[in-house]
Each structure stands twice: as C-alpha cells, then as structure tokens.
Amino acid sequence: MRLSERARLKLDSLLPAPLGYRLDLLRPLRFYGGPMNGQGARQRLVRELMRAVAFDEIVETGTYRGVTTTFLSDVSGLPVHTAEVSPRYVRYARVRCATHxxxxxxxxxxxxxxxELAARPGAPTLFCYLDAHWGEDVPRHDELRIIHARWPRAVVMIDDFQVHDDPGYAYTRYGGAPLNLDYLPELPGWRPFYPATRAAAETGDRRGCLVLATAALAPAVAALDGLRPAGRHLVPTPAT
Incomplete structure (x- = not known):
C-alpha cells in the first residue's frame, strides 16, 4: 500500500462518526466488496446450509458495512441480529439495512x-456468523462458550480461519497465534468442517473459514457437498 493511501486511510479513520458514516454512504457499494468477502463459494455454502437446516434466527458478530448482514437476510428470510461496537459502522449499517x-x-x-439472546425462553435453532475483532479484543472464545452453553442446535461459521491443509486461504493471527483449531475452546460433541472448495477455485478475498456444528446438527451438516471434515472432533464426545 502506498504512503499516500495509508495516510488517507488514517485520516479517514479519525473522522467523527456523524461525519464518517455520511462519507461512507457516498462511496459506491462495490468499494466495500461483496458479502462474505466477495467469495462466491462461501456464499453458495451459506445457501446450502440454509436449505439443509431449519434455522430459526441468525446472529452475526461484527457488522462492519452490513454487506454480509443483508445477504444473510436475503438468503434466509429469517430474523438477523448483528452486533457492532464502532459508532460509525453502526450508523452506516442501519441506513444500509433499513430496507430489511x-x-x-x-x-x-x-x-x-x-x-441477552441466551436469556430468552425457548430453544431456537441458531446460525451464527462470527467475524468480530476489535483491535486486541477478540471475543471468539467467549462467543463460542456462550453459544455452546445455551444452544444445543447451532451451526457457527468463523471467518478468517486457517485451513491448515490449504495455504491458499488467508487467515488472521491474534497475538502472533493463527486463528485455527488449536485457538478454540473445548466444545464437547461439536464437529468442525472446512470448505470443500479449494482456495484456487474460490473468488474474492479467499479468506479461510471454519464451520462448527453441534452434535444435534452435525449429521445434516456433514452431508453437505460444500463442506469436508476438518480432521477431528474438538474434544472427544463424553461417554454415556
């Protein structure tokens, strides 16, 4: 990235939220890329998941510009809850999502x-897209522990994940450690899956992902063409 571009991005990030989000709205939508990092195979995978599992609602963490948010709403027709801590991105996303x-x-x-969602009565079937990362604060462990404790029927997709046998997929590091299976908390009974599409055949930013399924939904998820086993259970399922 050129020095002039880095300087522009730095100045842009310093704008106050009421001004910054208005500037964002003036830019063409393609400036922010397509849903799911513009990755066509990832988008097809989400559609496949929506057909295979009767989800009740969707939670997205890390709204950013709301591009993936509206995609999730369009392909599912379900209630979508999305969380964002940046005031600028929240203002922008609320405008963008006003038609949804x-x-x-x-x-x-x-x-x-x-x-808050976990405190409600009932046991809805949940699809969760985890993409929140705010500086040094990466809530992935806590998010997964909350989901594991409350939702026995859940499928979780984690963005920016290392696909260990496909180096063509980009991934994130936190504190120098890659976001991979070793980074995750213990999730008894859950099954991990990688995308079946190799990075060379993917489009867009080619970011890796992991799909996790609770024991109740693992058979349905394992049958999907768009996924393959990640190689092991996160921990052995306790004997009964």
Missing part, C-alpha cells in the same frame, strides 16, 4: 448480545 425489516443492528459488544 428483519435485521436488527445492535450497537454493543457481541458477547453482551449473545448473553
């Missing part, structure tokens, strides 16, 4: 949103 009444943009920490 099933979307609720929450200006709050994703962990607080998940705890």
């Amino acid at each position: 009444p099933s979307v609720t943009v929450h200006h709050r920490d994703s962990r607080d949103l998940l705890r």
Whole structure:
C-alpha cells in the first residue's frame, strides 16, 4: 500500500462518526466488496446450509458495512441480529439495512448480545456468523462458550480461519497465534468442517473459514457437498 493511501486511510479513520458514516454512504457499494468477502463459494455454502437446516434466527458478530448482514437476510428470510461496537459502522449499517425489516443492528459488544439472546425462553435453532475483532479484543472464545452453553442446535461459521491443509486461504493471527483449531475452546460433541472448495477455485478475498456444528446438527451438516471434515472432533464426545 502506498504512503499516500495509508495516510488517507488514517485520516479517514479519525473522522467523527456523524461525519464518517455520511462519507461512507457516498462511496459506491462495490468499494466495500461483496458479502462474505466477495467469495462466491462461501456464499453458495451459506445457501446450502440454509436449505439443509431449519434455522430459526441468525446472529452475526461484527457488522462492519452490513454487506454480509443483508445477504444473510436475503438468503434466509429469517430474523438477523448483528452486533457492532464502532459508532460509525453502526450508523452506516442501519441506513444500509433499513430496507430489511428483519435485521436488527445492535450497537454493543457481541458477547453482551449473545448473553441477552441466551436469556430468552425457548430453544431456537441458531446460525451464527462470527467475524468480530476489535483491535486486541477478540471475543471468539467467549462467543463460542456462550453459544455452546445455551444452544444445543447451532451451526457457527468463523471467518478468517486457517485451513491448515490449504495455504491458499488467508487467515488472521491474534497475538502472533493463527486463528485455527488449536485457538478454540473445548466444545464437547461439536464437529468442525472446512470448505470443500479449494482456495484456487474460490473468488474474492479467499479468506479461510471454519464451520462448527453441534452434535444435534452435525449429521445434516456433514452431508453437505460444500463442506469436508476438518480432521477431528474438538474434544472427544463424553461417554454415556
């Protein structure tokens, strides 16, 4: 990235939210890329999941510009709760999502949103797209622990994940450690899956992902063409 571009991005990030989000709205939507990092195979995978599992609602952590948010609403027709801590991104996303009444943009920490949703009665089947990362604060462990404790029927997709046998997929590091299976908390009974599409055949940013399924939904998820086993259970399922 050229020095002039880095300087522009730095100045842009310093704009106050009421001014910054208005500037964002003036830019063409393609400036922010397509849903799911513009990755066509990832988008097809999400559609496949929506057909295979009767989800009741969707939670997204890390709204950013709301591009993936509206995609999730369009392909599912379900209520979508999305959490974002940046005031600028929240303002922008609320404008962008105004035509999607099933979307609720929450200006709050994703962990607080998940705890609030977990406190409701009932046991809805949940699809969760985890993409929240705010500087050094990466809530992935806490998010997964909350979901594991409350939702026995859940499928979770994690963005920016290392696909260990396909180096063509980009991934994130936190504190120098890659976001991979070793980074995750213990999730008894859950099954991990990688995308079946190799990075060379993917489009867009080619970011890796992991799909996790609770024991109740693992058979349905394992049958999908768009996924392959990630190689092991996260921990052995306890004997009964």
